[in-house]
Amino acid sequence: MCGFCGVFLSETHWSDGSVAGPQAGGRTRRQERAHRVAVANRVLRHYGLKLADWQGSAYLLSGQTGQTAVVPSVAAVWPAAEQLRKRSLDPFDEALLEALERG
Amino acid sequence: MDRVADKRGQGLIPVTVITGFLGSGKTTLLQRLLRSPCMQRTAVLMNEFGEVGLDHLLVEHVAESVVLLKSGCICCSIRDDLKSALRGLLSRRDRAEVPEFDRVVIETTGLADPAPILYTLVSEPVVRHHFRLATVITTVDAVNADLHLSRNPEGVRQLAAADRVVITKTDLAEPTQIAAARALCRRVNPTAWLLDAADVGTDPDLLLAAQPPGVDSRAAPPSDATLGTQAGQAHFAALERHGADVGSVSLVLDAPLDWTAFGVWLSMLLHRYGNDVLRVKGILQVRELQAPVFINAVQHIVHPPQHLESWPTDDHRSRIVFITRGVDRERLQRSLAAFTKVRVSEASYA
Numbered sequence: 205m206c207g208f209c210g211v212f213l214s215e216t217h218w219s220d221g222s223v224a225g226p227q228a229g230g231r232t233r234r235q236e237r238a239h240r241v242a243v244a245n246r247v248l249r250h251y252g253l254k255l256a257d258w259q260g261s262a263y264l265l266s267g268q269t270g271q272t273a274v275v276p277s278v279a280a281v282w283p284a285a286e287q288l289r290k291r292s293l294d295p296f297d298e299a300l301l302e303a304l305e306r307g
Numbered sequence: 308m309d310r311v312a313d314k315r316g317q318g319l320i321p322v323t324v325i326t327g328f329l330g331s332g333k334t335t336l337l338q339r340l341l342r343s344p345c346m347q348r349t350a351v352l353m354n355e356f357g358e359v360g361l362d363h364l365l366v367e368h369v370a371e372s373v374v375l376l377k378s379g380c381i382c383c384s385i386r387d388d389l390k391s392a393l394r395g396l397l398s399r400r401d402r403a404e405v406p407e408f409d410r411v412v413i414e415t416t417g418l419a420d421p422a423p424i425l426y427t428l429v430s431e432p433v434v435r436h437h438f439r440l441a442t443v444i445t446t447v448d449a450v451n452a453d454l455h456l457s458r459n460p461e462g463v464r465q466l467a468a469a470d471r472v473v474i475t476k477t478d479l480a481e482p483t484q485i486a487a488a489r490a491l492c493r494r495v496n497p498t499a500w501l502l503d504a505a506d507v508g509t510d511p512d513l514l515l516a517a518q519p520p521g522v523d524s525r526a527a528p529p530s531d532a533t534l535g536t537q538a539g540q541a542h543f544a545a546l547e548r549h550g551a552d553v554g555s556v557s558l559v560l561d562a563p564l565d566w567t568a569f570g571v572w573l574s575m576l577l578h579r580y581g582n583d584v585l586r587v588k589g590i591l592q593v594r595e596l597q598a599p600v601f602i603n604a605v606q607h608i609v610h611p612p613q614h615l616e617s618w619p620t621d622d623h624r625s626r627i628v629f630i631t632r633g634v635d636r637e638r639l640q641r642s643l644a645a646f647t648k649v650r651v652s653e654a655s656y657a
Binding site for chain 2 (some may be wrong): 222236243244281292294301
């Protein structure tokens with residue numbers, strides 16, 4: 205349940221899953237994972253990284269030079285991305301915000 | 308699991324955490340609460356030096372020990388003492404060695420950072436399946452609030468983590484000191500209910516009853532009459548100087564949120580700024596849902612989101628309060644808007 209390190213002492217990270225299931229007119233689990241990957245990729249694209257679903261149970265983070273990391277949740281993407289890119293990722297990054305506002 | 312915001316917590320034993328700086332009146336408050344008949348089935352965990360002075364049925368003393376996870380940050384550390392104490396309580400209850408209990412109160416040491424305690428409650432595999440965090444109560448000494456909060460970062464963390472703040476020693480303090488302490492508490496943590504120890508009396512319901520999840524929109528600037536006086540202004544100015552880098556901002560979102568986009572943003576924010584985002588508390592209008600979703604985070608620790616039955620007011624817009632240290636509120640606002648593609652504005656208190 206740690207938003208910082210994504211350490212898993214519990215089975216589900218808070219950010220995994222939807223708050224509205226299909227019964228409530230929301231997405232199925234598969235649709236939700238696909239949507240989460242798409243949303244995260246809007247950010248990761250800015251850093252030359254790409255996220256993909258990995259067998260419905262984890263995520264595969266890839267760099268442009270073939271480096272990869274398997275992470276259990278979106279929260280765990282950020283430390284892994286920083287390791288791959290050797291730089292910190294900042295949600296206040298001006299260039300990132302401009303890219304998100306454009307796209 | 309498809310739904311993260313299910314109705315968790317039902318059937319779990321509620322845990323109340325009483326924290327506050329050294330000498331701020333935690334034990335006195337606890338003693339008062341335990342005198343109430345409705346607290347009879349309460350197990351109390353105190354630090355090894357604590358003494359409630361009552362023949363309470365079940366008082367355990369625990370020596371503080373923290374186990375840091377190798378890859379973890381400080382707030383996301385398991386309190387090994389607490390884990391063992393809570394597990395031990397369950398085992399001994401099951402063996403009928405201790406009386407049945409239906410509530411646990413933890414009194415922390417004055418220097419404790421509450422975050423590892425909360426992390427243990429929400430994350431430790433056995434503990435989280437038997438207990439749930441009910442409320443965090445923080446005592447603030449009206450006479451020494453200035454000293455406590457200015458010199459000790461733990462004091463600020465304790466205040467930021469609070470669901471209830473109890474101003475203590477009001478019988479010893481000058482009215483201006485009380486007003487200044489209240490004003491500072493409101494400024495640092497506008498989401499908490501603010502009570503005077505004298506008002507709490509022996510009615511534990513005021514402190515322990517479930518707070519309707521939501522965001523207190525009364526996060527207004529201090530308005531105590533005594534602050535208008537010269538002495539009051541001087542007290543408040545002194546407190547303000549000490550906590551100048553800690554403050555809160557309440558943001559309002561004009562349209563329903565994409566929960567996933569919000570989750571991506573919040574996880575990235577807490578990864579980068581978790582040490583300085585002391586608290587996030589909000590009620591969210593999520594797309595596809597009629598009822599709101601309540602979120603609550605203390606530093607890096609995010610409680611499971613909760614579905615609420617209904618909106619507390621006619622205003623159905625998302626409202627999120629951030630208690631931060633040195634984080635630029637304009638950048639926070641802009642970043643949230645860029646990630647969620649929803650217009651974000653600062654709440655007004657007209």
